Amino acid sequence: QKEVEQDPGPLSVPEGAIVSLNCTYSNSAFQYFMWYRQYSRKGPELLMYTYSSGNKEDGRFTAQVDKSSKYISLFIRDSQPSDSATYLCAMSSSGGSYIPTFGRGTSLIVHP
Amino acid sequence: GAVVSQHPSWVICKSGTSVKIECRSLDFQATTMFWYRQFPKQSLMLMATSNEGSKATYEQGVEKDKFLINHASLTLSTLTVTSAHPEDSSFYICSAEKYGVLSEYEQYFGPGTRLTVT
Numbered sequence: 001q002k003e004v005e006q007d008p009g010p011l012s013v014p015e016g017a018i019v020s021l022n023c024t025y026s027n028s029a030f031q032y033f034m035w036y037r038q039y040s041r042k043g044p045e046l047l048m049y050t051y052s053s054g055n056k057e058d059g060r061f062t063a064q065v066d067k068s069s070k071y072i073s074l075f076i077r078d079s080q081p082s083d084s085a086t087y088l089c090a091m092s093s094s095g096g097s098y099i100p101t102f103g104r105g106t107s108l109i110v111h112p
Numbered sequence: 113g114a115v116v117s118q119h120p121s122w123v124i125c126k127s128g129t130s131v132k133i134e135c136r137s138l139d140f141q142a143t144t145m146f147w148y149r150q151f152p153k154q155s156l157m158l159m160a161t162s163n164e165g166s167k168a169t170y171e172q173g174v175e176k177d178k179f180l181i182n183h184a185s186l187t188l189s190t191l192t193v194t195s196a197h198p199e200d201s202s203f204y205i206c207s208a209e210k211y212g213v214l215s216e217y218e219q220y221f222g223p224g225t226r227l228t229v230t
Contacts, residue, residue, distance in 0.1 A: 008153065036221075043116070043205050043221035044156070088155065099146070100219065104155035 003027050006089055006103030015112050019076040023089035023103045026070065030091040033065050034100060035074045038086045047087075048074065079110045115139050116208050118222035125196055125229055132192045133225045135206030141186035142208035146219065147179075150203045162189045196229045203227075 006023045013019055021035075032051055036044035048063040050056045056063045062075040072091070076083055086107050090100035115138040125131050135145055143164050148156040160181050161169040168181035180192040189208075193200055203226050207219040 006155075041203070041224065041226065043118070043207075043224045046218060046220065049218060099158060099161065102155045104153075107153075 003101050004089065004091060004103040007106055008104055010107040010109055012109040012111065013079055015079060015081060015110055017079050017110070019079050019083070019108060019110075021074040021076075021087050021089075021106050021108070023072050023091075024070055025072075025091060025101075027091075027093065027101075028067075028070065029093035030101075032092045032100070033063070033072050034090040035061075035063055036088045036090060036102075038088060038105065040085075044088055076108075079108075081110050081112055084108055084110050114208075114210050114218070114220040116206065116220050116222040118206055118225050120225060121223060122226045123228070125227070127197055127229055128195055130192055130194045131196055131227060132190055133204055133206075133227075135189045135191070135208070135222050137187045137208040137210075137220075140208070140210050142189075142210065143186065144209040144217075145183060145189040146207045146209075147181060147189075147191050148205045148207065150205060150224075152203075156205065159191075193227065196227070198229045201227055201229045 004025045035048040037047050038044040050063050053065045053067045060077045064073040086105040088105040089103040092100040117136045119134045145162045147159045150156050158171050159174045162181045162183040164183045170176045183189040203224050205224040207221045209217045
């Protein structure tokens with residue numbers, strides 16, 4: 001079993017839909033959880049960064065962490081075609097300088 | 113801001129030649145930079161951790177003599193793929209660490225370099 005599991009998709013939704021992206025993990029020591037967005041042939045861009053359990057909202061994006069279930073989610077409200085990209089979850093356990101473990105990414109397609 | 117650049121963005125080289133890829137943190141200093149490799153529709157695979165002024169730390173299975181890393185300053189790390197072969201063709205991405213608002217280090221990624229070896 002991989003440390004971080006993420007469905008590669010693709011996930012195809014109509015414009016305006018609410019999108020739910022998820023990752024599960026097995027390492028209970030993970031405390032820091034990140035979501036990155038990667039457009040085709042570009043480097044990943046940090047979207048959300050949360051610590052421990054709970055929710056964090058930033059504009060149309062909401063990140064949720066449920067450490068008891070080892071499950072994290074990223075919700076995108078009012079999805080736009082420009083949201084079409086690959087979304088990677090990442091997580092780490094160490095404080096200070098860290099090296100995160102990445103999921104393989106979920107490809108999202110928002111069609112007009 | 114936290115901007116990381118890479119150069120070149122795309123390079124084609126012949127088998128047996130060497131290619132150097134540069135990674136720069138443009139508006140912050142990065143003691144630590146990371147080099148990743150990404151195959152199509154796959155996740156990021158960490159190759160090595162580059163620390164300014166010291167030798168890089170390579171992940172298991174990564175040949176340090178083939179992938180030479182130099183971190184000569186707080187804003188520049190280079191990856192040289194020596195004696196490249198077609199199987200080295202991939203998307204190479206660097207990232208740089210910056211101390212974030214959560215009192216932890218955040219990684220900011222460069223735009224990537226697509227290497228094609230013919």
